[in-house]
Amino acid sequence: MRALSAKYENKNVLVVGGNGSDCRFVAEHYGFKHIVTPEEVHAVQPFKYLQNVHRPVEAIMVFHDSVDWGRDLQVILDALISQDGRLNTIKSQAELHTTKQSVPVYFSNSDMVWSNEHPNPRFAQGTFRSCLERIYKDVTGHDLEYTLFGKPMTTTYQYAESVLDNLAPIHKGHDGMPQPRTVYAIGDNPYADIAGANGYGWKSVLVRTGVFKPEGDENHHTHPATAVVDDVEDAVRWIISTELRKEHPF
Template identity: 75%
Template sequence: MIHTRIAVTAASITTACRAVHPTLLSTKSLTHLPIANAFRAATCSRQLHVNSTVDIIPEKHFNVVFDIDGVLIKGKEVLPGTRTALGLLKSNNVPYIFLTNGGGLKEVDKAEQLSKKIGMHISPRQLILSHSPMRELVSKYEDKNVMVVGGNGSDCRHVAQYYGFKHIVTPEEVHSVFPYVCPSSACEARSVPLAEKYLQNVHRPVEAIMVFHDSVDWGRDLQVMLDALVSRDGYLNTVKTQAELHTTKQTVPLFFSNSDLVWSNEHPNPRFAQGTFRTCLERIFKDMTGQKLEYTLYGKPMSATYQYAETVLNKIAPIHRGPDGKPRRRTVYAIGDNPYADIAGANAYGWESVLVRTGVFRPEGEENHHMHPATTVVDDVEDAVRWIISKEIMKEHPF
């Protein structure tokens, strides 16, 4: 394999543009050109190898933020163009991070998992999971007993401990101590003895509930969470009177790591996600108490998650300063497949949004999403990155 470095000047780009697309010089934006032609015009090569060391952007005043499911990966498969897209950014030294509403593992473990799947090194510093911003809750709940919900086995318990929460209880542990909590036979079969050190917090009051990841046992988890929400001062196996349920305020704070109703995998239709689980809990709580369930949301499209992402970008991306010495405002491009999460969040936070057709978004005759229109819509992640690079080249050399 031969790795090459191409010296690209404004003149050479102009020559290439004239050769490939004569009308480009009078075009202020590449958004009206086909993606392939736009990038051909900017780089004079649509077939740049993923491992090439081509550096075609003289100034990098921009960053790229990737969603994962439906953009880079679908179920167990890596989507076409993923490695090429990441390789183009890496070879051009463009800082990028991953911002996903997925989770259930520590960032270091998820980064290792993603690296193996994609075949490229992903640093934990580049990865923001749905529950990553919930680290900020440690300062308030570090010494309090929190119920952690979601994920497989004790994975989310380990994440919470890694973040710094000291006292944790899970629905699985509650069920292990009180088998009658979930009386269905299928649920009883999943009740397994757990280490004694994990069970001591079952008898302490629940002082907050934190849903770190999608539930793998909706019936059990909804039941145990509701038990805590209608309990007296968070003590499980206690319950307020009917009058109290309908007149007193919710006393156990509730946090969800994301609001996605659905997500995309190999199935032709989107699958239920944490937002659907939350909707079920809201309806049950409303029917039982007559009151609206109160909770705090993290994940996309919530602003707290984008603020957290901004701090991560500040740590990995160099600060560029103008002639006056002041930091130059950088452009952030967010690539996603879910208009209600990825695109809505990016638009609200002032980022450029790129919507791909490989995941949740189903065009169905519309070029863009009717409610949350993206800056541009492309077929896949490779086209998204090529569009971004070509746009940035045009900024530097507006012919």
């Protein structure tokens, strides 16, 4: 999202997700200057009109998991089907079906579920997005257009690589050539962590403590990891021993 702050610096963005104003603060830190949150919109709704309260919404950015799905889905849809992002307006039925989506949408994460201590996986931002897609289709007949950031998107790995360049610069060997750098990504979600790492050419290590609950020794069928291990400690051990074997192959 940080990379979008230049484009939207002087535009009004609807920032969705997180508790209270957490994501507003993050967005301000990224350089966005005109921010409105669903909570702020809701504070003057549903019983007051919004004329002159806010500037038109020019982009919708879901920074983090929504804590109030009903409210946030409603406010996002209001923007999507408005006349040019003006929240107090709505396109006519004919316009809804014939014109394009009013406002672009960005999501920071594509995971459908995540794991915590609960025995079942819990909904993540991808499931929220799925609901929005369904509602938008119900209302307009069109597929929602959106941009996904986060794993497994390439832009996310490019950004991570640039951070790594500072943390662990690529050394030159005795011959003056840059030495190869092996990056290992540890994760629990085959569709995000493993698919992303594999796709970007990193090594992937899949743990069994999270979303992925295999029976026995199996790897993930669609997105097989370089290695499957019990937990993060196991992953680190496996990575170190793999690297040591490189240096001392016998």
